[in-house]
Every structure is written in structure tokens, then in C-alpha cells.
Amino acid sequence: MEHSDPVNSTLTFIICAAILTMIFRSRRGKQPFIRRIPGLNAIDDAVGRATEMGRPMLLQPGLGGIDVITLQALAILAYVARAAARFGNRIIMPVADASFIPVAEEAIRESYNLEGRVESFRAEDIMFLSDRQFAFAAGVAGLINREKVATAFLFGLFFAESLIMAENANQIGAIQVAGTPSTTQIPFLIAACDYVIIGDEFYAATAFLTREPTLVGSLVGQDIGKAVILLICILGVLITTIMGPDNFLMNWFTPLWWKR
Amino acid sequence: MLRNMVDEIAAWFARSFPPQKGLTLWLILMGLIVAYVVIFFGLQLLKPRARKSLIAVVTFLAGLFYALEFFLPTELIDGKETNALTRFLVPMSEFAQIVAVLALGLGIYSLTMIHGKTLLRFRTGWFYSLTFFTFMILMATFGIMVEEPFSREAQINRDIRSILFVGGLQALEGTMFSIIAFYIVSAAYRAFRVRNAEASLLMAAAFIVMLGQVYAGQFLTNWLPTEGALSNLRIETMSDWLLTRINAPAVRAVGFGLGVGLLATALRIWLSLERGSYFDREV
Amino acid sequence: MLDFISANAGAIQMWVAVACTLGIYSILYKENKIYRFFEHAFIGLAMGWTIRTAWVDVLYPNFYQRIFHEGRWWWILALPLGLMLYLIYSRKYNWMARISIGFLLGLSAGQTFQSFAGLYYKQIVTTFKPIVPQAAEGSMKAVTLSGAINNLIFLAIIICVMTYFFFSFEVKSKVVQKTANTGRWVLMIAFGAIFGSTIMARMALFISRMDFLIKQFGGTFVPWLK
Amino acid sequence: MSILEKLQTIDRRIVYLLLFLSVGLALIPRKPLPVIPSNQARSAFEAIENAPTDKLVIIGADWSASTRGENGAQTIAILHHLMKRRLPFAIMGFDPQGPELVAAEAEKLAKRYNYQYGTDWINWGFRPPGTINATLKAMVRGFQEGMKQDSKNIPLSDHVRLPMMARFKDINDVGVLVVVTPSQTFESWVAFVQGIKGTPLVFCPTAVMAPEAYQYLDSGQMVGMLTGLKGALEYEGLVKEPGRATAQGLALSVSHILIILLIVVGNLGYLAQKRRQKSQQGVG
Structure with a gap:
């Protein structure tokens, strides 16, 4: 869609309003319930294993640059980095976008800072490899094998290269936890990784990990948004079944650029 | 109304700040650089709270442009939906692109630090660092070099560039892409076991779709008729059914969740409500 | 030397490509010195090409040319935003890098409204399909019994999968729990289908690489391979 | 561990080699497979x-x-x-x-x-x-x-x-x-x-x-x-x-058959191991 139309605007507004309301409610101290996400419990185990083995951990934020998805990935990885700082593990974080380096460095440094270990943060462990998809994958594959990483955390925007990294890490026996909004890559991550979070669990992960009121509230708002969409789908099917294909709801939701 | 306003501002800008040439251009550029320096040290005087607000405002305004461009009402002009801001879309993305490309130096710096240290101190693997530098410099040089169309040098330049690009980079990328074939086989072999219900379902679906895609699979059920009820048991029909009737709605449902999740995260970032290590840091 | 290269450019290019192909494939046995060489060459070439594209496709036409050839000096405003990112390495000024980061983040966040609509909007309306058989009407084709059943399955899967992804209510009701579990199973089938359908694409790539090695390269020496 | 059970842990290098060989060899013959158009x-x-x-x-x-x-x-x-x-x-x-x-x-x-x-x-x-x-x-x-x-x-x-x-x-x-x-x-x-x-x-x-x-x-x-x-x-x-696709058709089919065989073989090994573990439990 190139431009919004009234129906989309209304719906987006309703969902945004739900999210913001829930954020502010939660900030005022009304801590809501959220369920467990099984894959994320594995993060601490995986960090623990790397500590036992005394080998580094790979943190992989995907191919994105400074964008919403990659920042979300970084938020999850920053949590991992905190645990790494606590146990004194070395981390390796190859990035694929030069402009992302400062963001990554700030976030990881802060993770070390929060654990009072800022002196053990090594800026050169956040390294740029290449912004070309497969050169990057080749570099990461080499790193995984040479550094014999104990665990790999793959969170972010992945495309075909996901399997190259996941299989190489699998071959050297690394424990892997992964999550991505690229649905087409999830089957391969499931096949090669030990724990995979699916779909919008990716966006729920930080709320689950930090229990930060803002994030938890946002998660509740997201649920409301999804419920609204689901309800429209069900209503649409029922109305189309009863009234035929030329009904008001169908006409509302048909984008303008389709009609013109 | 907004269109008129934007048009007027744009026209005023064009009138007041025309393109310059020669000395005037240089004077303006110099003046701007001086202004930057002044602003730079001015910014440093800000208190941490004000710094945070400044960052929040910049973030909000940058996002506001795209939000307004998308949500403001549009008119149909020359078969294209437009509103007052639409014509700034391309300049805006070019502007952002320049900012991002200017950051490339950070990447070069990162690579140079790692490989330069190894090389200068003759650490293990210095040869690979040398390889890296050699090929980077070769490619950048022969890539950028401007050539006269019909000279011997230009021909040599083109030949070397083609060796580096087609023979080198493209072959390497194609090979790295194709190596996934090996990994996909070993991943399938290892993961597709009838261990539990979930793994079995994953395997069964992959099996059917895989068979539906090749002659060998179609051959298995080729004796079934192409019409009528029995045709549903043909492997390619089953494969199509899985892809369209099971895969499609499942992926769509996941997409709804991803959409809302993305929206929520973007909203938090846009309005500077986000929490987490990067955003909690004092400035 | 240069003349030699120019005279045999085609042959050299092919030999280089063969060496690159085999060098990368060598990681399949194990990580080794040959792979390491080609990996570093790869990253070097990629970086070189990135520098080229950055200059030839972005900085030269959109920045340098506009300012110095066309005199549109206001484009220089991009410079401070870009350079501020480098302040990350200064202890005193590193907060200013956040201004640039904030700018780029804001742009990305603002574009999300459009990508959100792309992710869900059209998908909603294409879900509106009748779940009982119907005769043809207007431009719509008739809905047969099997079509109606398929549409019902379609809706059921959407409900199940979306239920699986609700995070914020405790699942006490057995029905909801069953629905969510079904959702997870359906997801596994869907992922299996994606896996199966991707195999062919990846195989096609590998086959065309082998085609290059055996037929195009091998064929120049052993004609019957062609 | 019986031979059957070993089938679930075939070394990945052997798997890779099989793929290399099967695709490589399948590219050489020139006689195309019959086609069943979808x-x-x-x-x-x-x-x-x-x-x-x-x-x-x-x-x-x-x-x-x-x-x-x-x-x-x-x-x-x-x-x-x-x-x-x-x-x-x-x-x-x-x-x-x-x-x-x-x-x-x-x-x-x-x-x-x-x-x-x-x-x-x-x-x-x-x-x-x-x-x-x-x-x-x-x-x-x-x-x-x-x-x-x-x-x-x-x-x-x-x-x-x-x-x-x-x-x-x-x-x-x-x-x-x-x-x-x-x-x-x-x-x-x-x-x-x-x-x-x-x-x-x-x-x-x-x-x-x-x-x-x-x-x-x-x-x-x-x-x-x-x-x-x-x-x-x-x-x-x-x-x-x-043309090219026809020449590669055999390789495409062969590679898919290889994957299918590998999956079947892996599962045979898995089932054999499971059966043994079950019977051992019965005795012990």
C-alpha cells in the first residue's frame, strides 16, 4: 500500500491507542500477567554452558542496519551480553551494516556497565565483516569454526544465509538459540538450532526477559491489537458467507489502489 | 490546503536559496562548516536532560515525515497517489542513504583495526589480513577508476575489473549461496526424525512437498487420474494443497502477529518510550 | 604482464572462478587454510565493491555532483549527521552520535506504519471467503463444497495459530489450550512445507554451480562433457 | 550399536560427498527424463x-x-x-x-x-x-x-x-x-x-x-x-x-531422491535404536 486509506488509518490508530494505553497503565504499577516463552528460558543455560567450556559466544543481529527489527534484536542480545559480562564470557558480535556499529557498541558497553564490568568490554569484539550477504556469511562461518564458539545467539533479520551460520555452529557442537521475524527462515533454524522462538515471540522476548513495565504493557496492547484483527477476520468470513462477496465489510477493506 | 502551504514553502526556499556557483558556493560551504563547529560546541553545553530531549525530538521529527506522508489524505495525480509530502520521498531517502553511506568509514575502520593489527605485528594469520587488504584495494581501485571509452588502458582496466568482479566476487557469492544445498541436506537428514508429533509433522509435510516438486515424485502417483476425486491423491495436488491451504493461512496468521509486534516496537522507539540497555544509558 | 592479462582475460576469469568455487566448497570438509584464504579474499573484494558502489552510486551522483557541480549546497546538511556517528569513539562527545542514530531510527520507525499495512491489510480482505457452498455471483466464481471446506480450514488455521501467539492471558480453559496446541502443530506442517519447497531452489543453485564446473569449465578440456 | 543404528549418525562429509557425486554424475548423461507437465x-x-x-x-x-x-x-x-x-x-x-x-x-x-x-x-x-x-x-x-x-x-x-x-x-x-x-x-x-x-x-x-x-x-x-x-x-x-533445465532435470530429481533416502535411512536407524532401548528396558 502506497498511502493509507481511512479504514487502515482507523485500524492502525485503534491498535496504537491500545498499545499506548496499556504501556501507561502498566507504568503506573499495574503489572499484568504474561505467559512463558519456552525458548527464552534456554538463554541462561546456553550462557552457562559457554562459561563452563571457557569458549566465546556468538551474538548475531542479522543483516539489518539501524532499523526497528534489528534494534529489537539488539535488545535481546544486550540481555545475553549482560549475562556474559556477569560470568566473564567473551562475546563475538559480527555486524553487517557499518552504521549499526555505534548502536551495537553503545548497547553492549552499557550491558557490561550495568554489571559493573565495563573494563572487560572489548570494542573490537563488535566487528564489521561485510555488508554483502554472502561475504558476511562466509566470514561468520569462518569465525564460528576458528573461534570454536560454545553458543550462538541468532536474533534479527535473516535471509538465506541463516542456514549457513546455523549449520556451521551446529557442526562444531555449539548450542544455538534463534529468533527472527523472517518466517521463511524459521524452518531452517528449527532444523539446525536447539531453541527457536517463532513469529512475534521475537517482539515479546524483551518483555519476557526484563519484565520491564513498559514492555510488558506494550505486549498486552499487542494482544489487543491481534484480537481486533482476528475478530475482523471472523466477522468478515461470516458476513461474506451470509451476504455474498459484495458486502460492506469487504468493500471497506478493499484497498483504494485495488479499486482504481 | 496543506499542499499549497508546502508548495509555498518550497517555492520560497527555491527563491531565497538558489543554487550557487564558484566563489559564492565556497563561501556558503565555509560558512556552514563554521556554523557546524559553533553548533557542535554549543550542543556540548547542554545538560543531560536536554540532550535526551533533543535526541527524542530528532527521532520524532524524522519519523513524523514518513508517518504524515503515509497517513495524510491523497489525491490522484497522473495515476499516482500523492499528497503534499510525497514528492519529498525520494530526496528524503537519498538523504538518509547519504548519512548511512558516510558511516561506511566505521566499517572500514573496524576491518582495518583488526586486520591492520594482525598484519603489523605479524601475528598468526597475518597472511590472511594481507589477502584482505590486497583484494579490497584492488577491487576499489579498478572499480572506481574512470575510463576513457576506447583506449588500451581502459580495456585493461575493464578486463581486470571483470576478472575481479565476475571471476571473483560473483563466483564467490554464487558458490556461497549454493553451499546452502549441502547444509539443507544435512539439516534435513539430522532433524527429520519421527521423534515426536511435532517433528513428524514437519517431516511429513516437507516430504510431500519435496516429492511434489520433482519428476521422481510425480512418477509415483502418475497412474492416478488428473480429474475427479482420486486426482486429489496425486502427490503434486497434495503438495499444492499443503502450500495453499495449510501453509498460507499459517504464515498469514504469523504475519498478523509480526505486524502488530513491529508496530508496537516502532511506536515505542518513535515516541522514545523504549526501554533496554541502549535506551536507558545516560547521555 | 598487463598485456598478458588483457589477452587472456576470458580464460583467467574462468580459472579464477573455478578456484573460488572449489576454495569455498573446501569448508565442507573442514575449515582450512584454503578456505581461509578465499574467505578473506571474499571479504576484501566485497568491501572493495561496497566502496565502489558507495562512491559511484550514492556519494558521487547524490552528494558530490549536487553540491559542487549543480551548486545545490544544502545537500551538505547530510555531512554532519553522517560524521556525528564517528563521535562514538570519543568519550566526551559520544552522546552526539545518538542524534544521528535517533534520526535514522526515527525514519525507520516512521516507515513502519506503511510496512505494517503491507503485512496485514490486504491479508485481511483475502481471508473473507464464504464457508458454505455458493453459486457464482457477479465476478466471483462459484464456491463448491470442497472450496467451502477449504475456506473453513483456512479460517480455523488462522484462529488456531493466532491463539497460540497470545501472550497475556492465562490459559485455563481446555478449549483455548487445545486450540493453541493445534496452532503449534499447524505451524510445524507449514514450516515443513516451506522447508520442502525451498529445497528445490537451493538445489537449482547448486546444480547451476556444478554445471559451471563440469560443463562450462570441464567441457573446454573434455569436449564430451559439454 | 548395530549397523542399522549407525545409519542415524552418518558423517556429514559422507552426506556432502553423496550430494556432490549424485549431482555431478547426473549432469553428464544427455538423455533427458520424460516430462510430466503440471x-x-x-x-x-x-x-x-x-x-x-x-x-x-x-x-x-x-x-x-x-x-x-x-x-x-x-x-x-x-x-x-x-x-x-x-x-x-x-x-x-x-x-x-x-x-x-x-x-x-x-x-x-x-x-x-x-x-x-x-x-x-x-x-x-x-x-x-x-x-x-x-x-x-x-x-x-x-x-x-x-x-x-x-x-x-x-x-x-x-x-x-x-x-x-x-x-x-x-x-x-x-x-x-x-x-x-x-x-x-x-x-x-x-x-x-x-x-x-x-x-x-x-x-x-x-x-x-x-x-x-x-x-x-x-x-x-x-x-x-x-x-x-x-x-x-x-x-x-x-x-x-x-535446454538447460532439461539437462539439469535428472540432477534435480536425483538430489531430491538422495534427500528422501537419507531421511528414510536416518529414521530406520532411529527406530532400530528405539526398539533396542525398549527391549533392554524390558529385560533390565
């Missing part, structure tokens, strides 16, 4: 077979060298068919490499079928991807105004050098649309070109993209589809022009 490929073939010869075919080439293995083979097979039937065609695309690559293939075939540039075929060239909707909308209303010039910068109004452009004005003169793409661009083609007059659209996606297109086949917005390399192979069989 319904989608057959209806794509029929759409072009029944297209009127006095109308234009537009080829949307939105792919690049990285998907040549699939999209290239599809394009060549379709070009053979077009030229056999002497259908005039125009190439355009929204990937910088696409139109160039298709035009190169067309030039190779043009000699064999005696096709003249400007009279029998034309390359309208590349347009930036960001302008896809606007370009297609304008193109539909009139080729001359919408596309202005061909890839060699000859104005489409120059009917001396491009005589075919005198015959074809707008979407009403188009018989079939062929869209070859590894990306989402087909949605714009469906919405802004196919939808205008209901022109038959033949879709050639990569295998990964194919599932997204089924709903358009259902609704009749696309008449046929060639799914990746397999689709190209089927089409080569239908036009009886065995």
Missing part, C-alpha cells in the same frame, strides 16, 4: 499457444543474475515458444539486470528464428523499482507516453526504426503478459496491468516465491505458472526445446 505449466503453455499473432506479448523481467538458474531457464523456454509462434514481444523490467539479460538471450535466439529488432521484438529497458506502480499505470494507457523510449534511447514514436510500435498502442493490443520475477513485483503487475483488461498473465517465479501465487491462480488473475527450475523443465518439454 497443470499450471500446461495452462501457461496453452495461453501462449492460443495467443493471437497480431497482438503484443509483454515480458516483465524483474530478475537478476543471482536467480539465473531458475528465471533464466524459464525465460529462454518461453522465448522459444514466442518465436516459434512468431508472436511479437516487448521486454521491460524493474531490476537493472533483468531486461539486459533477457535481451541478450533474445538476441541469441533471434538469428535462428529470424527475428528483427524493432519489427518483431523490442526492449523497453529498465525502470527504477520505486516507480513500478506509476510506470505500469502509465504504460497501460499508452506505450508511447508511458515508456517514451527503448533501452537504446530510441523514442517509441520513431516508427522508422521501431516499426512495430506503430501497430501496438496500449493494453488493448496486448495478448499475453509474462512476468518473470523472484520478488513481490508481480503484485503490481496483477493490480495495474492484468486487472485493467483481464489480459492473460503467465507467471514465472522462483520456487521459493511460488506458494504466494496460488491465490492468484485460484482467482484466475494468473492463467499459468512455471514453478522455478521444475517449471522451466516442464515448459522446455512442452515446446520441445530441451
